[in-house]
Amino acid sequence: MIYLSHFSFPEAERETDFIFHLKRTCYDTIYPFQVLSKKGLRMLDFEPVTILYGGNGSGKTTALNVIAEKLGLRRDTPYNRSNFFEDYTRICDFELQEDIPRVSRIITSDDVFDFALNLRILNEGIDRKREDLFTEYLENKYAHFQMKSLEDYEKLKKVTEARRRTQSRYVRGSLMDNVREHSNGESAFLYFSEKIQEQGLYLLDEPENSLSPLRQQELLRFLEDSARFFGCQFIISTHSPFLLSMRGARIYDLDEEPADVKRWTQLSGVRVYFDFFKRHEGEFE
Numbered sequence: 354m355i356y357l358s359h360f361s362f363p364e365a366e367r368e369t370d371f372i373f374h375l376k377r378t379c380y381d382t383i384y385p386f387q388v389l390s391k392k393g394l395r396m397l398d399f400e401p402v403t404i405l406y407g408g409n410g411s412g413k414t415t416a417l418n419v420i421a422e423k424l425g426l427r428r429d430t431p432y433n434r435s436n437f438f439e440d441y442t443r444i445c446d447f448e449l450q451e452d453i454p455r456v457s458r459i460i461t462s463d464d465v466f467d468f469a470l471n472l473r474i475l476n477e478g479i480d481r482k483r484e485d486l487f488t489e490y491l492e493n494k495y496a497h498f499q500m501k502s503l504e505d506y507e508k509l510k511k512v513t514e515a516r517r518r519t520q521s522r523y524v525r526g527s528l529m530d531n532v533r534e535h536s537n538g539e540s541a542f543l544y545f546s547e548k549i550q551e552q553g554l555y556l557l558d559e560p561e562n563s564l565s566p567l568r569q570q571e572l573l574r575f576l577e578d579s580a581r582f583f584g585c586q587f588i589i590s591t592h593s594p595f596l597l598s599m600r601g602a603r604i605y606d607l608d609e610e611p612a613d614v615k616r617w618t619q620l621s622g623v624r625v626y627f628d629f630f631k632r633h634e635g636e637f638e
Contacts, residue, residue, distance in 0.1 A: 356452070393612060403588045403602065424554075430464045541562070557587060557588070576596075
């Protein structure tokens, strides 16, 4: 499925005109101006899966943030947007093939990290509460208590409950269970599987972060199936060889100037892995 068919960024000349007409002359940054234009990146044509490849500073994350901002996509974590982001996105343009579904969103590595951290914090809070309830149980079970007024009714219920139940049943009855513990990779994959729904446009910024090679291959299959069978479109920034191998993906190499479309086996980062394992091929026998 293709929802977003084209997205165009401002030409260098148009950026220059905007900067020239600024009333002030001294700025710490005019980001995102002059980032993508330096790469000669004028327009992106999208397939059901489109990948932006490049090293740090290549502009792939900037491109995703600009697209997400222009389309008004949902996101969980705030990002570092400059004062000129709105000005920049105003002079960008796009073309839709289908209306963008409401479930569409951008997912960043910060989103995944915060999700895993929140699970850990939630469990730590539950553990602390559980310790408090253990203490409360013992105090109530062996309390010398006599009800003197209706104000003591809640205390009476706790004492009665403590004497009627075992310690473990008393605590379980007063507290939710721990959220199942996950490794970072398991939490990351859980986040993707929860947020990516059928028939949506999803921008994924380096989704391989926190994922082992095995989990990256699992994510690869999940994304391929979502695009092929469940009406999803993906625009992904990555340098993971596993995700770059996605079937039918259009790959833009942002390390090239101007940015160019390549096969995944032509990318310099992939060739580094290939040459390394080729040199050590005999050690695997």
